[in-house]
C-alpha cells in the first residue's frame with residue numbers, strides 16, 4: 001500500500017519534511033518494484049538507497065536537534081541507532097532467505113520483499129509520526145525566537 005504524504009506528517013521544518021518525503025518516495029518505489037516483479041538487483045539497490053538516505057537523514061535531524069537544544073535528543077538518537085540496526089538486520093535476514101531459495105533453484109521471492117517492505121513502512125512511519133512529531137513545538141519555538149531576535 002503506497003504511502004501518501006499528508007500535511008499532518010509535517011514537523012514544521014522544510015528540510016526535515018523534505019527528507020521524510022524522500023524516504024516515503026523510496027519506500028513507494030520499493031513497493032512498485034516488488035509489485036511489478038522487478039529483478040532482485042533493482043530491489044537490492046533500492047534498499048541500499050533507503051538505508052543510505054535513512055542514515056543521512058538521521059544525521060541531519062540529529063544536527064537540528066543539537067541546534068535547537070531539543071531536550072529529548074539522547075533518547076531520540078538512540079531510537080535512530082536502533083532503527084538503523086533493525087533495518088540492516090531485517091535486510092540481512094531477507095537476503096539470506098533469498099540466497100537460500102536461489103541456491104535451491106527458486107529464482108524469485110518477491111513475497112519476502114513485500115514482507116520486508118511492510119516492516120520498513122511500519123518502522124519509518126511510526127518513527128516519523130510518533131518520535132519526530134515531538135520535535136514540532138521545539139522547532140516552532142526555535143524559529144519564533146530567531147525571528148524575534150531579528
Ligand SMILES: [Fe+2]
Nearest residue numbers: 020061128132
Ligand atoms: Fe525523521
Ligand SMILES: [Fe+2]
Nearest residue numbers: 061127131132
Ligand atoms: Fe527521527
